[in-house]
Amino acid sequence: MPNLHPVRRPLRVAIIGAGIGGLAAAVALRQRGCEVVLYERVEKLEEVGAGLQIGPNGVKVLRALGLEDELMRNAFEPLSIMSVTWDEGRLRFRQPLKEVSRQKYGAPYLSAHRADLHNLLRRATGDAPLHLGANCVGADTVNATAIARFADGSTAEADVIIAADGIRSAIRAQHFGDDAPRFTGMMAWRAIVPMNCVPTRIGPNGAVAVPHGEYFGWIGPNGHVICYPIGGNGDRLNIFGGHVTAEWVEESWSVPSSREELIAAKAGWNEALLDMFRHVEHVYKWGIYDRDPLPQWSRGRVTLLGDAAHPTMPTLAQGANMAIEDGYVLARLLARHGDDIAGALTAYVAERKPRTDWVTLKSREQFVSNQKPSPPPFVDRTWLFVNDVVREEPAHAPA
Numbered sequence: 001m002p003n004l005h006p007v008r009r010p011l012r013v014a015i016i017g018a019g020i021g022g023l024a025a026a027v028a029l030r031q032r033g034c035e036v037v038l039y040e041r042v043e044k045l046e047e048v049g050a051g052l053q054i055g056p057n058g059v060k061v062l063r064a065l066g067l068e069d070e071l072m073r074n075a076f077e078p079l080s081i082m083s084v085t086w087d088e089g090r091l092r093f094r095q096p097l098k099e100v101s102r103q104k105y106g107a108p109y110l111s112a113h114r115a116d117l118h119n120l121l122r123r124a125t126g127d128a129p130l131h132l133g134a135n136c137v138g139a140d141t142v143n144a145t146a147i148a149r150f151a152d153g154s155t156a157e158a159d160v161i162i163a164a165d166g167i168r169s170a171i172r173a174q175h176f177g178d179d180a181p182r183f184t185g186m187m188a189w190r191a192i193v194p195m196n197c198v199p200t201r202i203g204p205n206g207a208v209a210v211p212h213g214e215y216f217g218w219i220g221p222n223g224h225v226i227c228y229p230i231g232g233n234g235d236r237l238n239i240f241g242g243h244v245t246a247e248w249v250e251e252s253w254s255v256p257s258s259r260e261e262l263i264a265a266k267a268g269w270n271e272a273l274l275d276m277f278r279h280v281e282h283v284y285k286w287g288i289y290d291r292d293p294l295p296q297w298s299r300g301r302v303t304l305l306g307d308a309a310h311p312t313m314p315t316l317a318q319g320a321n322m323a324i325e326d327g328y329v330l331a332r333l334l335a336r337h338g339d340d341i342a343g344a345l346t347a348y349v350a351e352r353k354p355r356t357d358w359v360t361l362k363s364r365e366q367f368v369s370n371q372k373p374s375p376p377p378f379v380d381r382t383w384l385f386v387n388d389v390v391r392e393e394p395a396h397a398p399a
């Protein structure tokens, strides 16, 4: 007697790259019943020693993945956002953030150490195999399977391959052109300072109170400096020291630096800020790169995700949030389309591209605005925060 109702086997997905995007995709796919295997180039999994902002849109995805409680234990929720002048430390504006984010957007606006988010996602992948030291050099569709190739000559087969291998993705180069990322004209120092070294009053005669727990930015000529607490109890302050420059001369896009170099770059800025810089440790500097939006991200059974698809300037603090969203949407669509992989990948790109294109282009716009003598209001992210991807149907991007 033939089996008229064969049990459908789970979809097998290979994910290349175990950064925030690849791990988030793995958690979302496993939640939908897929079999996931991760392949990561580095020998030891670790994240950059710096902070990360997780917008309410990203938090809503992590909530849907069952990770919000653990996230809240490791992340900080800044009370308000304030902006001060670079030289005198005078208050430009102060706006509530914690209350507004919860009430208006339906989820908190968080700041975290990248390693804490990365570890949380890694744990949430459970027993999904993770192969370290696996340097992927390409991926192809062969008949009804996808095959990834690695530098050591080995291969891996799956129903779908997700390239979450970052801004210099080998799979992107293979399928969509090997042009280099674009240097954006911005570099940044990244550092962390203990909260007890952070001033609580700044400005003329200490007129501006900066209670610990605030997110504050110094906007000035040739760059802006963004500071926000990280860690569950906000006992450290993450510093992003942005700097506008025509070129990036270093061989790598991230190189060790020093507090002396950071202080020299911001010579003439407010003394309270420079004094804080004197206490930072482990200073790194980064060249900031992005790419123009790509018309297509999928080829056969291979698709791109996160920075591999749409690397973005950090001026709206959304690159990792977009990668997390990508993973959730892709898992939802693969589950919905069943054996129709082509249909799922077409729907994925159609749903994600308008949103990620918007973020890429608005992030550039924000960078230009930051350099104006009287910067216009910050890009309005309401649409991004309100229309979350956990809804079954996507919302359209505003013009």
Ligand SMILES: Cc1cc2nc3c(=O)[nH]c(=O)nc-3n(C[C@H](O)[C@H](O)[C@H](O)COP(=O)(O)OP(=O)(O)OC[C@H]3O[C@@H](n4cnc5c(N)ncnc54)[C@H](O)[C@@H]3O)c2cc1C
Residues within 6 Å of the ligand: 016, 017, 018, 019, 020, 021, 022, 039, 040, 041, 042, 051, 052, 053, 054, 134, 135, 136, 137, 164, 165, 166, 167, 168, 169, 170, 188, 190, 240, 286, 288, 305, 306, 307, 308, 312, 314, 317, 318, 319, 320, 321, 322, 323
């Ligand atoms: C200064 C700065 C500040 C930022 N701040 C924020 C912020 O506040 N909020 C926010 O949302 N975003 C922020 N971003 C953006 C965010 O960091 C990225 O968008 C995010 O890390 C992208 O995640 P990803 O997983 O796609 O790529 P990645 O994090 O780059 O991970 C890619 C992974 O793939 C691996 N890999 C690479 N090549 C191969 C290969 N050939 N084979 C196998 N594995 C490979 C890598 O080792 C890595 O583990 C910031 C970026 C910068 C530079």
